[in-house]
Amino acid sequence: MRSTIDPKPSLVEISADMSVSANLPERVYATIKRKILNGEIAPGARLLEKSLCEELKVSRTPVREALNRLGNEDLVLFRPHCGFLAAPLTADGARKLKDLRLIVESKVAALAALRATKSQIDALRDAAEMPVVIPGDDESFVRFCQANSRFHLLLTRTIDNQPLENIVMSALDQYQRPAYLGIGRVSDRTKATKCHHDIVDALLERDPFKAEAVMSGHVIGGSERIIKALVEAGL
């Protein structure tokens, strides 16, 4: 995410309303991003600058800026002289995303166990509980994903490191994409809630090893299912 001098909002929290307020490039960025994440723009689809301009009623300048920023987040690919593509969804990509999350988030959990304040841990406990998912109800599933992202983001925030937050946010965004497309869309609410609470417990006990181990299991567990589903879908 591009750095601004003013406080940087969390993507998870703002992506919904962002597309109506704020300045032009930000709005365009948020809109295209949302369309890619929720599958409105299919993986691998070509992104025509002109179409996006007409759709969003803006010129090419802010559209190109938005596409460049999305390129930095690996949500779109860029090929010189050929334009932009929505990033394809592949099992290999999901595997790499899992590795990235494993590396970053497991260690984040460990460090959080050493550093998080009591009030931060309290906030995490509140965020640990995952909402119920009603089968067939998209809304409830979206809420589930957002609640999960929120917990992971809140945990990352205890480290107080904006670039780190951006990395985790970006990974979580990408992580949700298959699910939004109906691939590997299993929400084991009980298990996720338990993992989150276990992590909170580890923080309270100031046990970095436990925090790291639980987080590793949580990341791997969730990812394996998605990777498997992607393989089965022939991706």
Next chain:
Amino acid sequence: MRSTIDPKPSLVEISADMSVSANLPERVYATIKRKILNGEIAPGARLLEKSLCEELKVSRTPVREALNRLGNEDLVLFRPHCGFLAAPLTADGARKLKDLRLIVESKVAALAALRATKSQIDALRDAAEMPVVIPGDDESFVRFCQANSRFHLLLTRTIDNQPLENIVMSALDQYQRPAYLGIGRVSDRTKATKCHHDIVDALLERDPFKAEAVMSGHVIGGSERIIKALVEAGL
């Protein structure tokens, strides 16, 4: 770094010659980046689009694209309607960079111990040796920094994960900035070389815990010196 479909070059390796070849936005990006990293553009300095255009003999479009990309790497800050600033150099920023490197690179080392192939480890052993630094000779110091970055990047490459590589590259770039400005510019060649060899040994022994521990020490050791120097410089 922006994703292209074609293989992505390492910044450390190409930053020198990049500024003459390649396409326009890439060239502009590489040039401005180099100027910020080596201190030619001072930390906190305002980056006027017009000046950069005149200097590089291009229009504002590629310059703005480059500045946006540098914003994503936290090398420039962006304030709406006020333009871009070269990121200031602060002790707090260095602390956060240390945390980021600690989180990412320590776990990269651990994972590398589990996954690196024999030939990758051989390549790392070759890259472990750091060149001598002749006091007062900038060239030799630049070579020292590049050799260090190269080792860390090569280690990261064993994970085979482009976004991860980009994160480490970006962190290494920022990490070098104070040194290029003459702040905390101590090159303990012997110590660095030993750390690198210890990591290689850990990989050979397939010992993720040792790899992680050595890397943690290496990152913290190097950073502490720089943070201390920044504090003493009143930043």
Next chain:
DNA sequence: GATTTTTAAATTGTATACGATTGATTCAGA
């Protein structure tokens, strides 16, 4: 002399125009 207001210059924000490159379609030839 300090502070506020006004005014003007400079800079960024956005749109658009033009040239370069690419990819697709058509037409000719085998």
Next chain:
DNA sequence: TCTGAATCAATCGTATACAATTTAAAAATC
């Protein structure tokens, strides 16, 4: 009918023009 080349349309790459905003400087007031 299939292959290949040539042409054409569409899209991207870059530059530039104009509008909106800000900063800073100068003047006026306290």
